[in-house]
Amino acid sequence: MNELQQRIIAEGRVLPGDIIKVDGFMNHLVDIKLQRALAKDFAEHFKGREITKVMTVEASGIPLATITADELGVPLLFAKKAKSDNIEGGLVCSEIHSYTYNKKVTLMVSAEWIGPEDKILIVDDFMANGEAMRGLVDIITQVGAELVGVAIAIEKGYQGGGDRLRAKGVDVYSLAIVEHAEPGNIVFR
Amino acid sequence: MNELQQRIIAEGRVLPGDIIKVDGFMNHLVDIKLQRALAKDFAEHFKGREITKVMTVEASGIPLATITADELGVPLLFAKKAKSDNIEGGLVCSEIHSYTYNKKVTLMVSAEWIGPEDKILIVDDFMANGEAMRGLVDIITQVGAELVGVAIAIEKGYQGGGDRLRAKGVDVYSLAIVEHAEPGNIVFR
Numbered sequence: 467m468n469e470l471q472q473r474i475i476a477e478g479r480v481l482p483g484d485i486i487k488v489d490g491f492m493n494h495l496v497d498i499k500l501q502r503a504l505a506k507d508f509a510e511h512f513k514g515r516e517i518t519k520v521m522t523v524e525a526s527g528i529p530l531a532t533i534t535a536d537e538l539g540v541p542l543l544f545a546k547k548a549k550s551d552n553i554e555g556g557l558v559c560s561e562i563h564s565y566t567y568n569k570k571v572t573l574m575v576s577a578e579w580i581g582p583e584d585k586i587l588i589v590d591d592f593m594a595n596g597e598a599m600r601g602l603v604d605i606i607t608q609v610g611a612e613l614v615g616v617a618i619a620i621e622k623g624y625q626g627g628g629d630r631l632r633a634k635g636v637d638v639y640s641l642a643i644v645e646h647a648e649p650g651n652i653v654f655r
Numbered sequence: 656m657n658e659l660q661q662r663i664i665a666e667g668r669v670l671p672g673d674i675i676k677v678d679g680f681m682n683h684l685v686d687i688k689l690q691r692a693l694a695k696d697f698a699e700h701f702k703g704r705e706i707t708k709v710m711t712v713e714a715s716g717i718p719l720a721t722i723t724a725d726e727l728g729v730p731l732l733f734a735k736k737a738k739s740d741n742i743e744g745g746l747v748c749s750e751i752h753s754y755t756y757n758k759k760v761t762l763m764v765s766a767e768w769i770g771p772e773d774k775i776l777i778v779d780d781f782m783a784n785g786e787a788m789r790g791l792v793d794i795i796t797q798v799g800a801e802l803v804g805v806a807i808a809i810e811k812g813y814q815g816g817g818d819r820l821r822a823k824g825v826d827v828y829s830l831a832i833v834e835h836a837e838p839g840n841i842v843f844r
Contacts, residue, residue, distance in 0.1 A: 495768035496731040524714035532721040542685040579684035
């Protein structure tokens with residue numbers, strides 16, 4: 467069992483609604499030393515792949531994506547979820563379904579900051595149905611960039627998002643794939 | 656002129672609506688090496704203050720806050736902006752006015768992750784009217800934690816948020832205070 471899996475067992479909680487609560491070290495109060503350990507693991511898995519940018523979507527995946535970009539020595543690009551005044555023209559968009567908020571959400575990246583010359587590593591803290599990842603992959607495809615892979619901290623294996631991407635040939639690297647979760651009993655693949 | 660100010664002059668743009676666009680290195684595509692330089696400057700300014708946590712609000716300030724937390728060797732706590740299923744009970748809240756979206760927004764932190772023993776450094780990429788900062792300071796006050804200071808990359812000095820906090824005795828440390836901004840002419844304090 468790796469460090470992340472140990473932390474999930476020790477500190478995580480399973481809540482009604484299929485929620486694995488890890489907000490004391492991953493996505494509310496964030497243990498930066500743990501993020502560094504996860505980022506080093508990602509960097510080792512994807513080494514030699516000439517990654518030019520790390521990409522994520524706001525908001526909870528940003529700390530891990532930031533530390534991963536720091537570890538790789540490349541910039542971070544984060545997709546935004548709604549039109550803000552601070553983004554003008556030239557947007558690349560993809561519409562996804564957010565299961566967290568049960569509504570359609572549009573992911574957006576400025577076309578200025580991603581192009582066919584890029585080799586992108588997607589990083590996120592969680593993957594469940596994989597809708598956010600599908601949107602990011604769609605944006606990468608639209609601009610003709612290369613998708614190096616997808617690096618995830620916690621994947622809900624039983625929701626199938628990761629396996630759907632793997633079936634399409636994407637290198638999905640998850641550090642904790644949860645196959646079964648109920649209070650007091652979390653089982654990893 | 657420091658490194659951030661040089662980058663703002665070289666790469667920033669002033670858009671209608673009083674927007675200083677720095678999304679090629681600060682808040683969309685993020686230059687992590689620059690964030691590290693800014694974080695080192697923050698750490699030097701606040702050294703010896705026994706900071707226990709860095710605090711910010713989602714989303715665009717998270718990369719800088721993450722690198723600052725990494726630099727200081729402490730966890731990051733980020734306030735959330737809307738009720739998500741992933742936060743349960745025990746919330747500390749503060750209502751602010753978002754000028755970006757022109758509506759009321761509630762900032763929330765779980766009471767589990769902040770308390771009277773904490774010495775908090777607030778970090779954000781931008782401060783304009785200072786509403787987000789006012790909300791974070793309110794949350795810190797409600798739980799009886801100590802506010803060590805506020806570290807900002809870019810402050811819009813002419814909007815007064817920073818000076819209002821300084822007038823209350825808060826140590827507001829901003830690396831680029833913009834006093835005047837129009838296309839082709841950005842003046843720092």
